[in-house]
Amino acid sequence: MPRSIEQVQAAVLCGINHQLRISAKGGGHSSGSYSLGGENGHLVIDFEQMDQVILSDNHTAIIQPGARLGHVSVELFNQGQRAIPHGTCPGVGISGHVLHGGYGRASRTHGLTLDWLKSAKVILSDGSIAHCSATDNTDLFWAIRGAGSSFGIVTEFEFDTFGPPENVTVFAIDMPWSESGVAESLKAVQSLSLTAREELNLAFDVTASSQAIRGLYFGDEHGLVQALQPLLTNLKTQLSDVKSVSWLEGLEYFAEGEPLVRPQPYNVHTTTYTSSLTTPPLTDEQINALVLTLFTNINDTNARHSWDVLFELHGGPKSAVAQTDLAATSYAQRDKFLLWQLNAFGEDGNLPRESFVFLKQIMDSVTQSMVDGDWGMYANSIDTQLDGNTAQKLYWGDNLPRLRKIKARLDPSNVFWNPQVLGQKEVSSDKDNSTRLLTAISLIYKKLSAILLQTIVWQGTVARVTIEYNSEARSRHWFLNMFFALQQIDKGIIV
Structure with a gap:
């Protein structure tokens, strides 16, 4: 749990040096727990100790990524009777919320949380720190306001604020x-x-x-x-x-x-x-x-x-x-x-x-x-x-081609990853995937006799497979129901 931008940077560099994929955990409210990476052997940077909210005299606010929405709203109001629009759950972390939208009960009046983002500091896939805004690293600033978890670890947000009514x-x-x-x-x-x-x-x-x-x-x-x-x-x-x-x-x-x-x-x-x-x-x-x-x-x-x-x-x-x-x-x-x-x-x-x-x-x-x-x-x-590619098309629509170009330039090795971020491989057809699956199965079970593949049913990138084979030890038929994921098939591993 880092306490400073320098410690976050050190953690990212450590992950890069050990070829680990990295994600940030702001609030832990993800319905898919994607802040934990969605895979074993993943580096999670937990921002629980970085939750400061500082309102300046010009009504801009510096907010750290571990701050939660309720804490943000109370601090902005107590420090200067200011606000930003955001969602209704107080324990949601500001980081994931703003980086992918931020809709709430004030949004029809004041817009999304990301509409009030003025600038951000982002640690990139080479470990460097980039400042982005409407005039600085503009492609990155455009990208993090809607698809932010794909491009880096945001260590600091700067927001404009509004004065709520009494x-x-x-x-x-x-x-x-x-x-x-x-x-x-x-x-x-x-x-x-x-x-x-x-x-x-x-x-x-x-x-x-x-x-x-x-x-x-x-x-x-x-x-x-x-x-x-x-x-x-x-x-x-x-x-x-x-x-x-x-x-x-x-x-x-x-x-x-x-x-x-x-x-x-x-x-x-x-x-x-x-x-x-x-x-x-x-x-x-x-x-x-x-x-x-x-x-x-x-x-x-x-x-x-x-x-x-x-x-x-x-x-x-x-x-x-x-x-x-x-x-x-x-x-x-x-x-x-x-x-x-x-x-x-x-x-x-x-x-x-x-x-x-x-x-x-x-x-x-x-x-x-x-x-x-x-x-x-x-x-x-x-x-x-949803598999990664389907999710991307539904989340980002016509913006997807530009986002993919920025991802390829800023994070070509997919350091910042979860099962639905940009940078996923294009999903093949079920027929092509089944061919790959059969190859993996044949390698795993090549010592067994009388293998008979019963069914392959695909759900996105995951297959449910039923196999019948003759057990040499017991001389009887067994049926196996197994789940295979394309990511693991490429590595030759059953899940």
């Missing part, structure tokens, strides 16, 4: 639970957000037994009611909860009881599968197909796991996210209206396979009627079921 208004609308009710609510929320002013920040949350509209308004209760009136009239409903609170109280409201400042990192692990979507406004037909999928599966899936789907009103004509030019940063989702986060939660350490199938069915219900490029995914909601 009070904001938080609210909730709990809606009756029914198939038609969910469809009508999503249509109404979407319709309002296409025209609502930027002070209104909205999210729509659906679970297997409830639906709720929640948000934050930069203004008083009277202004909120006026802004929401078309929605309230359309749904024939009223506010379930509304109150004017201070800026920090507003952040606490959406933290759902979690303290803003966490004395310890997240050490409790949950059995969760997470995915995301970024989409244009949904048609009525797509909303109906989505809701039909949800309700068709509820009885079959809820008994073994719980789930929720959160729809964030991310873009649109009045959103600050969409006001920044799409080419200004490597974040590729600014033109998308909805940001979805999908979660399935297991019990007792188990997550049934149908959880993965169910979330994919939810996504397919709308994406199957879209063309490539109409939809993507959000890199801060890691989907561990």
Whole structure:
């Protein structure tokens, strides 16, 4: 756990000298635990001891990569009543959050966390320290604002800040639970957000037994009611909860009881599968197909796991996210209206396979009627079921060619790596991969007789293989179910 930039640099140089791949651990909130590298023999630089937040007289802030969002918000406000937009979970680390987006309850008004990044210090793959900004190492500055974990270890962030209002208004609308009710609510929320002013920040949350509209308004209760009136009239409903609170109280409201400042990192692990979507406004037909999928599966899936789907009103004509030019940063989702986060939660350490199938069915219900490029995914909601190349295309879209060129120039040896960062090998076809797999199997089992390959089923870069062979020792047939990963096949290792 380094305490200074020099110690981080020494750790990176040590990793380079020992041919280790390297990643940074800022908050440890990754749904895929990718800050741990995603492989054995990986060097992890844990920033728990580097969490300072220093606000200057000109309202810029220097923030170290181990600072967590709640700590950042409290320090900025206490030091000078300043703020940056960010997500709702206080224990999320600022580093991964800003480097891949940073959407939260103030983003429709003030944009993404990365939109407020002014400069950064980055340790590169040769161990050197680079300063990047709008005028210095501009390619690197463009790249780290959206795909940052691929290019180096950021040791210091400089942010511009804004002055939050003395009070904001938080609210909730709990809606009756029914198939038609969910469809009508999503249509109404979407319709309002296409025209609502930027002070209104909205999210729509659906679970297997409830639906709720929640948000934050930069203004008083009277202004909120006026802004929401078309929605309230359309749904024939009223506010379930509304109150004017201070800026920090507003952040606490959406933290759902979690303290803003966490004395310890997240050490409790949950059995969760997470995915995301970024989409244009949904048609009525797509909303109906989505809701039909949800309700068709509820009885079959809820008994073994719980789930929720959160729809964030991310873009649109009045959103600050969409006001920044799409080419200004490597974040590729600014033109998308909805940001979805999908979660399935297991019990007792188990997550049934149908959880993965169910979330994919939810996504397919709308994406199957879209063309490539109409939809993507959000890199801060890691989907561990995606292979690296598929993830890159969905996270970074049209920005991918430029990002790959910068990666090849700045990190040609893929020092900074996890299973989905830039620099992955292009994935071959299943046929080509199966040929490679058969070669690996034949080398491993060449001393055994009567080998019969039963099946190969590919899921991205991972194959489930069933093999029948005659055991010379026992003179009987055995069936093996094994999992092979392309990365290990290249090394001749079974996993």
